Amino acid sequence: xxxxxxxxxxxxxxxxxxxxxxxxxxxxxxxxxxxxxxxxxxxxxxxxxxxxxxxxxxxxxxxxxxxxxxxxxxxxxxxxxxxxxxxxxxxxxxxxxxxxxxxxxxxxxxxxxxxxxxxxxxxxxxxxxxxxxxxxxxxxxxxxxxxxxxxxxxxxxxxxxxxxxxxxxxxxxxxxxxxxxxxxxxxxxxxxxxxxxxxxxxxxxxxxxxxxx
Numbered sequence: 001x002x003x004x005x006x007x008x009x010x011x012x013x014x015x016x017x018x019x020x021x022x023x024x025x026x027x028x029x030x031x032x033x034x035x036x037x038x039x040x041x042x043x044x045x046x047x048x049x050x051x052x053x054x055x056x057x058x059x060x061x062x063x064x065x066x067x068x069x070x071x072x073x074x075x076x077x078x079x080x081x082x083x084x085x086x087x088x089x090x091x092x093x094x095x096x097x098x099x100x101x102x103x104x105x106x107x108x109x110x111x112x113x114x115x116x117x118x119x120x121x122x123x124x125x126x127x128x129x130x131x132x133x134x135x136x137x138x139x140x141x142x143x144x145x146x147x148x149x150x151x152x153x154x155x156x157x158x159x160x161x162x163x164x165x166x167x168x169x170x171x172x173x174x175x176x177x178x179x180x181x182x183x184x185x186x187x188x189x190x191x192x193x194x195x196x197x198x199x200x201x202x203x204x205x206x207x208x209x210x211x212x213x
Contacts (some may be wrong), residue, residue, distance in 0.1 A: 027082060038117055041071040043211060043213070045066065048064055049066070052203045053201065054200075057137075058090060062085050065083030070117065080109075099131070099132045103130070107124065108124075119152045125145070144171075146169075147168075162179075178198045
């Protein structure tokens with residue numbers, strides 16, 4: 001019909017550092033539109049984590065945290081993270097609380113395996129963890145270098161599964177940690193995630209909210 005502009009035939013190209021399939025669907029059946037793929041290296045993430053120290057004098061801690069990943073020129077990216085929380089020392093009610101905090105900064109790279117749906121990631125950097133308790137025997141401050149090889153897999157355009165192993169030079173915190181997790185897209189650029197962390201000094205369960213761009 002006259003007066004109508006022809007539709008563009010140029011296909012959508014996902015941004016660098018992301019895996020993107022067909023155009024993302026809007027939430028609750030809304031309009032569709034292209035967005036960053038579920039496997040992406042530009043994102044901000046907020047999390048709640050229940051941290052369970054294996055030390056007998058400490059109970060579980062409720063922690064909150066944030067992570068920022070920034071893609072550089074392919075295939076590199078930067079990652080920064082921080083967590084803080086508190087728990088109760090063992091021995092019954094009325095005992096003093098303890099505080100736990102950690103920060104980390106690293107650089108990583110990624111490459112596809114077999115297809116863009118399966119990617120290998122490698123990260124290395126610095127991590128600092130601190131625990132302050134009334135019982136000084138349980139307190140510590142520990143700075144370390146770390147390395148983390150891992151895998152990210154796009155099961156579908158809206159579901160990501162991931163796993164990794166972190167090894168570090170830490171003496172009083174996790175020197176080895178296995179992490180398993182998954183993300184589920186709920187909006188064009190937002191995902192919710194769940195995960196499990198199994199370390200030699202702590203165990204943890206986490207939930208995440210991630211925004212991609």
